[in-house]
Amino acid sequence: MQSHYDFSKAIDRADLSTLKWEMEVDRLGTPDILSFGTADMDFRSPPxxxxxxxxxxxxxxxxxxxxxxxxxxxxxxxxxxxxxxxxxxxxxxxxxxxxxxxxxxxxxxxxxxxxxxxxxxxxxxxxxxxxxxxxxxxxxxxxxxxxxxxxxxxxxxxxxxxxxxxxxxxxxxxxxxxxxxxxxxxxxxxxxxxxxxxxxxxxxxxxxxxxxxxxxxxxxxxxxxxxxxxxxxxxxxxxxxxxxxxxxxxxxxxxxxxxxxxxxxxxxxxxxxxxxxxxxxxxxxxxCDDWSEALMQHISSNHAYVADLIHAFLPEVTVPAAEAAYFAWLDLSKLKTPKSVYEELIEKQAKLIVTYGELMGPGGENHIRINLGTSRSVLEAGMRRLLSVLVPLTGRVFDD
Ligand SMILES: Cc1ncc(COP(=O)(O)O)c(C=O)c1O
CATH class of the missing domain: 3.40.640.10 (Type I PLP-dependent aspartate aminotransferase-like (Major domain))
Incomplete structure (x- = not known):
């Protein structure tokens, strides 16, 4: 079924003020961030x-x-x-x-x-x-x-x-x-x-x-x-x-x-x-049942996109299957890299906002959570940045 709701376009943020984006722009002191952190979506609410x-x-x-x-x-x-x-x-x-x-x-x-x-x-x-x-x-x-x-x-x-x-x-x-x-x-x-x-x-x-x-x-x-x-x-x-x-x-x-x-x-x-x-x-x-259904098709296809990309370029990282919500939960433990190092690479170098698993308590160590509630174009840009800083940790070159 082709949905008449459009989740593919990035939202115009000119008049928005959110923890997910605008606070992070202020915190990092640059508009050049991409945020996959706070659990909000980058979409307008249902009509x-x-x-x-x-x-x-x-x-x-x-x-x-x-x-x-x-x-x-x-x-x-x-x-x-x-x-x-x-x-x-x-x-x-x-x-x-x-x-x-x-x-x-x-x-x-x-x-x-x-x-x-x-x-x-x-x-x-x-x-x-x-x-x-x-x-x-x-x-x-x-x-x-x-x-x-x-x-x-x-x-x-x-x-x-x-x-x-x-x-x-x-x-x-x-x-x-x-x-x-x-x-x-x-x-x-x-x-x-x-x-x-x-x-x-x-x-x-x-x-x-x-x-x-x-x-x-x-x-x-x-x-x-x-x-x-x-x-x-x-x-x-x-x-x-x-x-x-x-x-x-x-x-x-x-x-x-x-x-x-x-x-x-x-x-x-x-x-x-x-x-x-x-x-x-x-x-x-x-x-809003039909809006929800279309939304979840978009989210699950975003999840599959992230899982496939990680599998292709960074097979050391695993992405458990998801059945609900809007998160990809990435296990970075096989990269054998301290959190301070990958956090520096992800946040300072790639200017990506993600949620670090340590915040989620025992079992969260060496994981990152990526919020998939966004357009595919923003997600693609974010994943390119993420791979460009994480793939070199394996000794390989990231070449998309
Ligand atoms: C599991 C869980 N419960 C509750 C909340 C907060 O929800 P609300 O703002 O509706 O209280 C969050 C926010 O991320 C959450 O992840």
């Missing part, structure tokens, strides 16, 4: 979202928002259509972003000194938010098996103690790109049920699946999972709305819902959302 925002702006009224039935219908319709998950309106809270929700859950459900499990390599805020709240992070590192990653269930059972209260699940997983299967999630639920651990499932990338990949919300694997977890999701990543600050928290368990709401009161986040976030979320969840 239906832009139209909804225009309508909201045209009212000229930006008061505290009230969640109207059409907002809930859009969200529950999306969850049912995309994941076969039947969610009731009363299970849904809204918030301003994933991590403020995680913060509220951590502060209400745990005490300083309690242990919280996370599964690195994973987005750096998982570790930071646990530490910043005086809780004890416990790493249950993912295991690399050939082209993919798996959870270490034996390691998980071994690291649980009397003080373990929560497990922070990243599903789909950033940066490794796994979409956990129903069986894997069931096994995770079995272990957590046995040991009384609540699962906080960050499902922000669930709206970004590669073709043919099936996603199971953690709460949908069993009655126990439903009653002992929070699903944190958002239109932010799949529809490129990170700056609009809107997210969703779902749990069918009224007691967990009360805990979460108590956690919000502490920061007065009960009234945190904005009318623009609600308008955009509603349109995104209701009207």
């Amino acid at each position: 239906a979202v832009v139209d909804a925002l225009h309508r909201a702006v045209d009212t000229g009224h930006f008061g505290y928002p009230y969640r109207r039935p059409s907002y809930f219908d859009a969200l529950t319709g999306y969850l049912s259509r995309r994941f076969g998950w039947q969610v009731e309106q009363s299970w849904i809270d809204s918030c301003v972003a994933i991590y403020p929700s995680m913060f509220a859950i951590i502060t209400e459900l745990t005490q300083p000194g309690d242990e919280i499990i996370y599964q690195p390599p994973v987005h750096h805020v998982f570790l930071e938010i646990v530490k910043a709240n005086g809780r004890v992070p416990v790493a249950n590192q993912l295991v690399r098996r050939g082209e993919t990653y798996e959870m270490d269930f034996a390691g998980l059972e071994a690291c649980i103690t009397e003080r373990t209260k929560l497990l922070l699940l990243c599903s789909p997983h950033n940066p490794v790109g796994r979409v956990w299967t129903r069986d894997e999630l069931k096994e995770l639920a079995r272990i957590c049920a046995e040991r009384g651990i609540i699962v906080v499932s960050d499902e922000v990338y669930s709206g970004m699946l590669f073709e043919g990949v099936e996603f199971t919300p953690f709460a949908a694997v069993s009655e126990w999972a439903a009653m002992n977890s929070y699903c944190l999701m958002s239109p932010s990543k799949p529809f490129n709305l990170t700056g609009l600050k809107h997210s969703i928290v779902i749990t069918p368990n009224p007691a967990l819902r009360e805990d979460f709401r108590r956690g919000l009161v502490g920061a007065n986040l009960m009234y945190g959302g904005s009318v623009l976030g609600y308008a955009a979320a509603e349109a995104a969840f209701r009207d």
Whole structure:
């Protein structure tokens, strides 16, 4: 199917101000950078979202928002259509972003000194938010098996103690790109049920699946999972709305819902959302399935492009298969080059912004993450620069 959405052109950045690009231009002191870092995409949001925002702006009224039935219908319709998950309106809270929700859950459900499990390599805020709240992070590192990653269930059972209260699940997983299967999630639920651990499932990338990949919300694997977890999701990543600050928290368990709401009161986040976030979320969840499908075709073809290019020019570097999100996760360990050296080459010499795996905790060492949410022309230019600095580390000459 030929899409009528065009992801091939680089966006005009003249009036933009983003962490991903403009901050990096300032930091490196040159406009000649190419950024594949911060998890935003270089595309306009879907036309239906832009139209909804225009309508909201045209009212000229930006008061505290009230969640109207059409907002809930859009969200529950999306969850049912995309994941076969039947969610009731009363299970849904809204918030301003994933991590403020995680913060509220951590502060209400745990005490300083309690242990919280996370599964690195994973987005750096998982570790930071646990530490910043005086809780004890416990790493249950993912295991690399050939082209993919798996959870270490034996390691998980071994690291649980009397003080373990929560497990922070990243599903789909950033940066490794796994979409956990129903069986894997069931096994995770079995272990957590046995040991009384609540699962906080960050499902922000669930709206970004590669073709043919099936996603199971953690709460949908069993009655126990439903009653002992929070699903944190958002239109932010799949529809490129990170700056609009809107997210969703779902749990069918009224007691967990009360805990979460108590956690919000502490920061007065009960009234945190904005009318623009609600308008955009509603349109995104209701009207953008075809945009999402076209986007993910573009992203998966970008992933294949990077994997093929690396295989051809730099076979020492491996790129695990991805099932979701917009990252290529490159394992540079066989280059046997210290991070300080390749960071200097990538950032200072090639003027490329990537995310260094060390930031993602154990298992992230000697990896880089490349954000594929961009046009092919920008990606091609970036990959040429990357190969031009990395291939010589092998003693070969890069000649494209
Ligand atoms: C796994 C994960 N969760 C949450 C976030 C932040 O999402 P939001 O800005 O919607 O809170 C990120 C951002 O990169 C992420 O990678």
